[in-house]
Amino acid sequence: MNLNIALLPGDGIGPEVTQQAVKILNAIAEKYNHNFKYTKAAIGAAAMKINGDPLPNETLKICSEADAILFGSIGEPVHDHDPNANIRPEQGLLRLRKELDLFANIRPVQTYESSLHKSNLKEEVVKGTDFVIYRELTSGIYFGEKKISKNEQEATDTCTYSAKEIDRITHLAFKAAKSRRKKLTLIDKANVLATSRLWRKRVQEISKSYPSIQLNFLYANTAAMQLILKPTQFDVILTENLIGDILSDEASVISGSIGLLASASIGEKTALFEPIHGSFPKAKGKNIANPLASILSAAMLLDHFQLYDEAEEIRAAVEKSIELNITTPDLNATNYFSTTNVGNFLSDFIL
Amino acid sequence: MNLNIALLPGDGIGPEVTQQAVKILNAIAEKYNHNFKYTKAAIGAAAMKINGDPLPNETLKICSEADAILFGSIGEPVHDHDPNANIRPEQGLLRLRKELDLFANIRPVQTYESSLHKSNLKEEVVKGTDFVIYRELTSGIYFGEKKISKNEQEATDTCTYSAKEIDRITHLAFKAAKSRRKKLTLIDKANVLATSRLWRKRVQEISKSYPSIQLNFLYANTAAMQLILKPTQFDVILTENLIGDILSDEASVISGSIGLLASASIGEKTALFEPIHGSFPKAKGKNIANPLASILSAAMLLDHFQLYDEAEEIRAAVEKSIELNITTPDLNATNYFSTTNVGNFLSDFIL
Ligand SMILES: CC(C)[C@H](C(=O)O)[C@@H](O)C(=O)O
């Protein structure tokens, strides 16, 4: 298969981990006779350093022409210290999502035996957790009209959802549930919000086409409790943008393996793959960042193109490296390997 | 002191636990020579059974004339099974908040040595947690304009905040921080929302009047992680309505003592006190519901009228009952006491 991949390393440890993901993709390409081509582009704080724009036109063009995007991470401390800054690195990411219509953010939350003990939750609570969150990513209050009155006495955000926007991600989530444990939980605030009531209506309607799937509803506040009280109860979670932002980050701490969690943001035309950990500026340039989440994001990229065997091969290699303790300091405090060496091990293992 | 207390037992276990709280308030009144008068009123599903209205005018009148409101809980399963129901018990509570302008929801999250092991989080993570959440309760997306288009193809919710609405709860939160560990964390989505940016502006401005308080900002998604990763880092949390709804319920599972968590909803004219646990229909009528959260809500009521010694006396009694294992099945599986007997013990202990 020929794939044109846009490479957006971004800020912090982004470049280091992305480099290892490319190494692994290259190993897969060699072994399976694929042809992966990469085009690098700037985004976030790194792009702002060049011409002030967190999403340069050039980058947007490269991304729109690519089959898929491999994304590192975004954000630099200097921009966080000024909460009133008008342009922020994150805006690059938000605009990219919108322009490319990456409407479905998909986040699997799984556990790895060897890192269970790293969770702040008790092992018996966490063990067996295996769910995936479908978060709507290009609408809702993120992209509605925003106003601040001239005298700064009032501000307004608007949250709008159309049936079409709800339907397309809902179908994806139901399809995912079909190939999993056949349970879908819609999380909303239907006891308060009109948009949530539209979500419930559409999702109930669409559920008729998926009779094998058990559909449940949960309020966002109750879900925030249940994720900690009984994470194993979930299979596929479907939710809107802001609630999804909060709950998917909450969910990322359950398994104790935040350095192992990958994500995909899917559109009709292209898709973006990124580790869920942030830019982790303190680790930048030290060759200690865990590349596994980025590498597992590359596996999700292969899944997206139905290269399931190849994706499986990456996952098997990752599990092997964890089993053998060939991991970075976050998983392996005493006898750790560098970012590069973890990548090398995986690449050798595959080839 | 003379206090006129509106009593809103509500649904599920609400009536049982409220009865014990009244018993304890009576013990305090007797010992300290206060005069507490109670006026009972219907709300929620219980009120809907009478004339379909979850907040009858009569109830609203009683509440507006009262010095304070002691609230049980709201919600009945029959209403949860129909997500499209137009009138729901919760609307009674939402309208009550709005009509009485109960703008500040205050939720202390503390740990009790004896129930630490009940937490799904590890004991060493949870130990020493002691923070309080100030959630804005009468504005934001809860009370903005709501629209569903005729053909049900689009829905909109509106989130508006005025400087005035932000300022009044912000002052309360800063004052709380002054008498605590002097740290205030504003939680928002200022990287996305205009209303959040107004919150940051106002809170930064107001912080100048409280120079002894250390002010921090956290995005809601990051906060959802940090609450689990390091709950002891928080002192006073300040946030808007929807984010506060989600995060305060998330926070309620940290300590493992959800049956012990109380809350206050404060307005200029009156205030409402309620346990944070819900109506727990399965336990209804069995005399097994834990009355301690309702009793601790009564202690918050006394605090509100500066009856600090009296409130302290209740808290000491509660701690004694926990220490001696004179508790309901949720805290004491083998040798438990009934709701009524826990109330009796506390009342005797005080008198
Ligand atoms: C960086 C920020 C704007 C973004 C969001 O809020 O969506 C982030 O939290 C995420 O989830 O990718």
Ligand SMILES: CC(C)[C@H](C(=O)O)[C@@H](O)C(=O)O
């Ligand atoms: C019952 C519901 C409307 C309410 C809310 O969303 O505010 C509840 O979750 C709460 O926190 O008191």
